[in-house]
Amino acid sequence: GAGVSQSPSNKVTEKGKDVELRCDPISGHTALYWYRQSLGQGLEFLIYFQGNSAPDKSGLPSDRFSAERTGGSVSTLTIQRTQQEDSAVYLCASSFEVQTTQYFGPGTRLTVL
Amino acid sequence: SQQGEEDPQALSIQEGENATMNCSYKTSINNLQWYRQNSGRGLVHLILIRSNEREKHSGRLRVTLDTSKKSSSLLITASRAADTASYFCATEAGGTSYGKLTFGQGTILTVHP
Numbered sequence A: 001g002a003g004v005s006q007s008p009s010n011k012v013t014e015k016g017k018d019v020e021l022r023c024d025p026i027s028g029h030t031a032l033y034w035y036r037q038s039l040g041q042g043l044e045f046l047i048y049f050q051g052n053s054a055p056d057k058s059g060l061p062s063d064r065f066s067a068e069r070t071g072g073s074v075s076t077l078t079i080q081r082t083q084q085e086d087s088a089v090y091l092c093a094s095s096f097e098v099q100t101t102q103y104f105g106p107g108t109r110l111t112v113l
Numbered sequence B: 001s002q003q004g005e006e007d008p009q010a011l012s013i014q015e016g017e018n019a020t021m022n023c024s025y026k027t028s029i030n031n032l033q034w035y036r037q038n039s040g041r042g043l044v045h046l047i048l049i050r051s052n053e054r055e056k057h058s059g060r061l062r063v064t065l066d067t068s069k070k071s072s073s074l075l076i077t078a079s080r081a082a083d084t085a086s087y088f089c090a091t092e093a094g095g096t097s098y099g100k101l102t103f104g105q106g107t108i109l110t111v112h113p
Helices: none
Strands: A005-007 A010-013 A019-024 A031-038 A042-050 A053-056 A065-069 A075-079 A088-095 A108-112 B005-007 B010-014 B019-024 B031-037 B043-050 B055-058 B061-066 B071-076 B085-092 B101-103 B107-112
Touching (some): A010 A019, A019 A108, A042 A075, B019 B107, B071 B085
Antiparallel strands (some): A019 A075, A031 A042, A031 A088, A042 A053, A065 A075, B019 B071, B031 B085, B085 B101, B085 B107
């Protein structure tokens, strides 16, 4: 079946604007994860969902970041009042259940000018 | 912070040679996963090895896990130019780290034709 998809693939925004990043997991996967990859910080965990619940939000860098998942499927990561340090590739992954193989999408490259 | 530390940071070999990458981690884990990332693309899952397993094979890939030393290795045999990529190990622990992959900084592998 289809893999994890993310949109947009690239997003350029101005500092202070809000952005929404979307993730469509593999059908039937109950767990969904967001990570961020940047040159200075490597690959960082942001948040994960089990169904529609987010048991662990500890990785979100600030209260400008939020995420939701609806219907146990699509997830949206929202960054409010973007800053230049938010520039990174945002990766989404899904797995059949937690503690099983995580399959990653192609990522959204966010550039904040 | 990165739990996994990988070495070498960069590896350059000739086609047909074997490539070995090592990963060390700090805390107890439930499983360890290896991923490949081609430049600017998403992460491709290679192998998942659980904490009660010592070795796994997949095609030309061989992964070992030594939980007493908190280390893992990835061996790619008979390398090809197409194996050129960055390779990451990622650990998944329990407790407060449940559901979260913690990545190493990666090894950049270059295979010369």
